[in-house]
Amino acid sequence: MADQPASAASTTTDRNLAADLAAVMGRAGRVFVTMAAKQAQEGLDNDPLNARPAFAALGAKMMQDPGRLMDAQIGLWRDYLDLWANSARRMLGAEATNTIEPDKADRRFKDAAWTENEVFNVIKQSYLLTARAIQAAVADVEGLEPDQARKAEFYTRQIVAALAPTNFAFTNPEVLRATMDSRGENLIKGLTNLLDDIENGKGRLQIRMTDLKAFKVGGNVATTPGKVVYQNELMQLIQYTPTTPKVHKRPLLVVTPWINKFYILDLSEKNSYIRWAVAQGHTVFVISWVNPNAALAKKSFEDYMLEGPLAAIDAITKATGEPDVNAVGYCIGGTLLATTLAYMASKKDERIVSATFFTTMIDFTDSGDLGVFIDEPQLASLEQKMNEAGFLDGADMATTFNMLRANDLIWTFVINNYLLGKEPFPFDLLYWNADSTRMPAAMHSFYLRKMYLENKLIVPNALTVAGVPIDLRKIKIPAYVLATKDDHIAPWKSTYAATRTYTGPVNFVLAASGHIAGVINPPETNKYSHWINPKNPPNPDDWLAGATEHTGSWWPDWAKWLAKNAGKNDVEALVPGKGGLKVIEDAPGSYVRGRAD
DSSP: OOOHHHHHOOOOOHHHHHHHHHHHHHHHHHHHHHHHHHHHOOEEEEEEEEHHHHHHHHHHHHHOHHHHHHHHHHHHHHHHHHHHHHHHHHHEEEEEEEOOOOOOOOOTTTHHHHHHSSHHHHHHHHHHHHHHHHHHHHHTTSSSOOOHHHHHHHHHHHHHHHGGGSSSSSOOEEEEEEEEHHHHHHHHHHHHHHHHHHHTTTTSOOOOOOOOOGGGGGTTOOOEEEEEEEESSSSSEEEEEEEESSEOOSOOOEEEEESGGGGGGOOOOOTTTHHHHHHTTTTOOOOOOOOGGGGGGTOOOOHHHHHIIIIHHHHHHHOOOOOOOEEEETTTHHHHHHHHHHHHHHOOOOEEEEEESOOOOOOOOOOOOGGGSSSSHHHHHHHHHHHHEEOOOOHHHHHHHHTTHHHIIIIIHIIIIIIOOOOOOOHHHHHHHBOOOOOEHHHHHHHHIIIIIITTSOOOOOSSSTTOOOOOGGGOOOOEEEEEOSSSSSHHHHHTTTTHHHOEEOOOOOOOSSSTTTSSSOOOGGOOOEOOSSOSSSSHHHHHHHHEEEEEHHHHHHHHHHHHHHSOOOOOOOTTTTSOOOOOETTTTTTOHHHOO
């Protein structure tokens, strides 16, 4: 059969596209009606983040100093003149440098057209100049309250990020090429992806960051062999199967964060902290928290302590016969561990011999950008919402964390999924990130109000848990405190407060990268670096100035430190279920499989 004429093929393609678009648009109408109904049901608040007062104060202060505002506008105009002059020289064939370049870490402008095509180069530089001027003008305003200034700067960054030319089809060269090459199929597919995400979010936009069907908990993530040997309403305790014939005498308890699932520490065989710790000859127990529903609304921070680490220690003693443990706490799990240690110190309970803290806040004076989301109006609104449902929805928490890195965790996927019409790549870390958890109303209200808003934990005896005033100065056991240099959740200079608070020997170590990658950094990858300083001066900047940088993972340094507190490595390894506790089920257990959607 002769080939179909090009004009006929083009007409057929156009008809198919038109039919596809019509079908998608019909579906879009139904989906957006559902979305509007969802918003109406939840109640529309035109300022849910309480940003309006900060911007009102910002505008008032700016108007009080019109000269500074005029200087900023003149500076931006000069930059534009320089940009147009350089562009004109290049168009005439002369050599000319760019007026501004994106930061080396900014991946938005990696497409070659942003440099090679003069039109897109001008668009890029115009945006960067404007963004710089806007953010500088906001940052330079004097007289704002610190909270107002931080909020104005944060939301200005969000607005500037949203207005990047990469986020719009007609100013993104990669999207334009895809649109022309596919004759618009990318945009139809992108609209389909958008509708899928709204439907999957039950009326709320829930951006898909990875192929959720590519992973299965207990299948290709959370695969380290072990058994659940204890459980209560809040947690399952997993004992991992030893891989060495002899183990250290003292077991290791890992108190994981309950804001996300525990398997961030066990994503794959290659980067599993849990698997690696087992291989170092430790009898490892890990707390896997339940994904709570409304029935657990009244579970408190106190309950998380009593039914979490304290119950786990009791269970470990039954399972192994050992009277004490070493403990690790990650993020909010570390905050709970610190609280538990102070509680135990007051009770003369010495069953935790050493403590390791990963990216843990105990002093919330400077909580970084997370503090933007926590003030009295926002917290009161959140508490009302939690009290009605019995918990904080995992999607709300995920949105907050994604906003902290909007370019990487929001706009990258808007471009890939909706403008380019592509499916997101399979990525275990982003699968874990999407596997969000709920927060019981009572616990989360206490945590946000007493820790973040009132900063009671760092004040001796200002906070009472289970009838005991909490004084972190009573923590006298050896502590290994790990912070990460680019942490957007627990700023490292804030976590350094541990060196001035705990009264036992504190090893403070700073790892490169951020809250996740800086912690999950196996030695075999030889990535990043870490800084060590045996001295802990009062100022964290002085600590860093006197620290020595070491290439690669911090894990081996921690292993050497822990070995000093773990007892001799000459105890017969104990298989889960062969001790004083029976096996309930295989790891990773059933609690971790409870989803928040």
